[in-house]
Amino acid sequence: MKAEIITIGDEILIGQIIDTNSQWIGQQLNKIGVSVYQISSIQDNKQHILDAFKEAQERVDIVIITGGLGPTKDDITKKTIAEFFKDDALVEYPEVIAHIKGLFQKMKHPFREIQKTQAQIPSKATLLMNKFGTAPGMWFYENETVFVSLPGVPYEMKGLITNEVLPRIQEQFKLPFIIHKTIMTYGQGESTIAEKIEDFENNLPSSIKLAYLPSYGRVRLRLSTKGENKAQLEAELNAKVAELYQLLPDIITGLDDDASLEKRVGALLKTKNKTICTAESITGGKIAATLVSIAGSSAYYKGSIVAYAAETKMNLLDVSEETIKKHSVVSKEVALEMAKGAKEKLQTNYAIAVTGNAGPTTDKNDKSLGLVYIAVVGDDHQFVEAFNFGQPREKVINRTVSKSLEILQKEIL
């Protein structure tokens, strides 16, 4: 069972927005055993939409379309789908009108006639009620292909996929199981890893696919397989995972959802009943955001102080003016004082602090570009070290986040 996701809207093509919808839809389809074969982002243009529908119909069994369902003139998806299915008749659904009126009342906006068009869909479509918005979803089935059209607003699309689309796909098709196991490794490059697991890779059965996903000091290894017997697939992949653990004993931090350092560090803090806070300059809150991204983080994460200016480092984190004058804000000494200040203020067991120069411009008082000091202070041990993450800015910030969590993990253990 193969699917294609088609997103309609010039805003993606000119780079005005990032297509996050497709990622989420890809995840959901994979979970129920549907492979996403292609994602296509196309223009708000009738002929282009018709061409894309036709190509997709030849490639896949399920086409999920998002965008272009608003009430304004630039939204042409509904009209174009009707043309594609040669469906001239629009059916108006009173329950959708009632729902739209309810939404407008709640927001204290007047109901407008233009909204009525939102309640009309082609006669060949099955209505998919949109609880969170005005444009309903539509489900078509013709020539053994399913076409689903959904609004592009993320939370509306998500509600429709979860409540309407996935249950219908599961009901109407016999689906295989798609299993992925992703192993997280830290500290070695992909070519080094590839050399170490060369025999393993050469001996993998053709039903199992191995992928390397490098990013900022981490390499994820993904094993994927597909089939009818879930227990057997799981057993096969687990055996391969066990082999990798033996081949790469030092660098694997975990598996699948537990693989990220932030999850692992979170689990460690929870088990040991310890708490953490951060004091961030160069990363502007990104270490905090990474820690907080884990559900249940409120059990060990207390808060964060984002201190950009030297003045804020002094006022909020009690970094001394002398230390800054003597060593500059990008220094081992300031990183340590920031961590100690945060730990004191937030009364935690651990504090991470980072200060550095991400670039791209150099301040003549700062040391070299890409230089970062990371400090981790615990109840009875402290660590501080300089790193140079080079350039560009984005890499410096992301590697600082990864490296901080790596150090924190070592300090906790």
Added chain:
Amino acid sequence: MKAEIITIGDEILIGQIIDTNSQWIGQQLNKIGVSVYQISSIQDNKQHILDAFKEAQERVDIVIITGGLGPTKDDITKKTIAEFFKDDALVEYPEVIAHIKGLFQKMKHPFREIQKTQAQIPSKATLLMNKFGTAPGMWFYENETVFVSLPGVPYEMKGLITNEVLPRIQEQFKLPFIIHKTIMTYGQGESTIAEKIEDFENNLPSSIKLAYLPSYGRVRLRLSTKGENKAQLEAELNAKVAELYQLLPDIITGLDDDASLEKRVGALLKTKNKTICTAESITGGKIAATLVSIAGSSAYYKGSIVAYAAETKMNLLDVSEETIKKHSVVSKEVALEMAKGAKEKLQTNYAIAVTGNAGPTTDKNDKSLGLVYIAVVGDDHQFVEAFNFGQPREKVINRTVSKSLEILQKEIL
């Protein structure tokens, strides 16, 4: 001049990563007058890649390919491109080997033989040096179509696009000008706006395209045009923008890059020489991140306190225990005390504070789901109000960020 962006890698299709590369490439191509006609994300599969190349060649003049250039076995882009162009001969570039050795030396990793394959590219390709990584870019020109193959690592891809690809496109093709003007509006829905500008929209010349981009309480109106005479295009669009300002006098906050509330608020604070800080619970630092996303924000943004736990609100923001007990953490009183606490601690002219219940689960001590209190405290005026942003969680958080900045702007003015 039309382009297609092809991203190769199962990780995008199974939703393991978000395709941010295409957005950035789309922006860059637009700036030099190249329209992105389609973005296609496809599998790491030889036949699928060959099919996609063929389809793209029929649709567009320039094909930009990212991904699949690593040294490991799952990276098949280079081999497949060579097959597509019927090019059997690989050429090894000594300067690339020297560059890779230099990179490995700097990171204190040993150079491995497998890396040598990175320095070999098909004989029909022009080499594009990759300053930030090991895999060079490749430029092909055949049958009046340009094919450019780039690594998928974002900062490597960005370096190659900026330094190698864009200059070559500009040198080899005569390009038109593509002009977009985006007007930001706050506080009215797209259907209300569409009704107000109906005549305007009906009278737009066919060369100018209007798009509505709604998101979380903001609607952006984008006018786009394309042509040879830049001054004339600019004048035409500016005249239309002026009309819109007249038709929608109350709700437009700005134009293009100055249109976002965070830019506008930043400019206001800078002009008035005032400073700001935030105290965030429900938004977990997102208001701070939004303010900090503006270059030069260090002139007015001093820092932020992310206070999740009630305890942190008391310790770091001096919220009183009695207030929390009497009114609960989701209350007008706590929001005000948070703002005052942050303003005092960070010594700023303004402070924004937010506390609320984003859901999805309800805490029985909390008031209803979706309820948010926003407080903005200035030197001699304070504001606090309750809002209910409904559900889901994502919408509550994003609307809280937008609404806070909207209130801040009013308070500053």
